[in-house]
Amino acid sequence: MPAAYSDPARFPVTVDVVALTVNEGALHVLLITRLIEPFCGELALPGGFVLPGEGLREAAARELAEESGVAQIPGYLEQLHSYGPQGRDPRGDVLTVAHLLLAPNFPVLAAGSDASGAGWYPVQKLLDGELQVAFDHLLIVSDAVERARSKLEYSPLGAAFCGEEFTIAQLRAVYEAVWDTRLDPRNFHRKATGTPGFLVDTGTVSGGEAGRPAALFRLADEARFVPGEPVRAVLNPPLMRPRG
Amino acid sequence: MPAAYSDPARFPVTVDVVALTVNEGALHVLLITRLIEPFCGELALPGGFVLPGEGLREAAARELAEESGVAQIPGYLEQLHSYGPQGRDPRGDVLTVAHLLLAPNFPVLAAGSDASGAGWYPVQKLLDGELQVAFDHLLIVSDAVERARSKLEYSPLGAAFCGEEFTIAQLRAVYEAVWDTRLDPRNFHRKATGTPGFLVDTGTVSGGEAGRPAALFRLADEARFVPGEPVRAVLNPPLMRPRG
DNA sequence: ACACTTATCGTCATATTGACAATAAATCGA
């Protein structure tokens, strides 16, 4: 017999956010230093308990804002996966609903003596075991990276790592960082500009850098992602990462 | 200030399962008739409260088994998405972690006078509003169908709807039912048999039906899905559903 | 044996990809 509603078990529920960005050609994840037990002093994903009256997405955005010290979080946020409640937290059962943020690099509140201190860390160092993270957060980060890698194949979400306007080369750099591969600039350019409903040329160009100035693009209206709504599979056929 | 662990809010957590199968060329979903308030007498997804000491996947499998009357559930089960805790249940906040099962058609415990009674219902009738379901289960079913549609594009999970061995035509029928399109038998045959690491010919043939006997295939080892592990993107390049 | 049905193999035009040449347009350094 299932538990009656009169007496269902109740669990603490947290949200954790895997915020990814591209920095210096490498994928980075936002981590905070924990100031309380358990795992005090160790790195962990930003996150915390869901409050009564709050939605999951709302809670994720709030925790991320609180712990990174950024009021208005940029980028694209979606739910990733739920973990638990068994065997994740030494204090007992805790269910966590992990979220994924793909965002342009934004400055976060660095560590003070008393603040927890957020920072961007190279994802590769986590996956290589060079950096340790608390709880099952390594698993969560792995899942998040795999999700991000897969999303770039068919969705316009690569652009979530860029600002409003960007060059094809910047977008390509995102793909290269997330996929950890090199892509042929010419073939990438062809695919990006040749896919209907993906990018629109703004008419302006980026200057200042060495080399020929690049045309600036923005996402086409059909490709814009709005909070809450599912992302459209604009890249059809998809842009597959090289196998090898 | 976030809630301290000493006093986190606790929520009832349920699992719901969207079990999909293909029946008579159409996609069907497993629904039960509720025997308790709220929504007593209405159709709903099988599901129920997570018990202390239980994992999410475990709870989903248990609830599905209990409510369908089937001890050993066949097919492929994965987590879909979490919903809530706000505004889903008239009794108050309830977080639900929805799961997706893709399975061959299996017989379920039909309604008795006292049992809840499970049954397969055409998904299309839900999406068309011809059939009503309780809570936010219509949304969950929609998300599940979209997930299933997308999975068939790149993963071997179409075979999860078939038995261990199946013909190309049976597999194609799955694709046609899930995608709600017709596919060219010859081109589908070419793609299915021509994709390395997808299918292996068993050497046997299916007989009895009208027409030429078809060769029986099974999933290649590389394409086998094991509980828990992520599915491999075997269909590369993917088999995209027709756009139209 | 014949009609019918379904499976499987082939063909061909078109679309897409991967590899790479060539040109365009800026900055940088002497």
Next chain:
DNA sequence: TCGATTTATTGTCAATATGACGATAAGTGT
């Protein structure tokens, strides 16, 4: 100011994949 260098963009070409459909194979039903 003039290359040299750097990056962007346009093309080319062969290999691969897809979409549309013809033709053949191998059963069942009469």
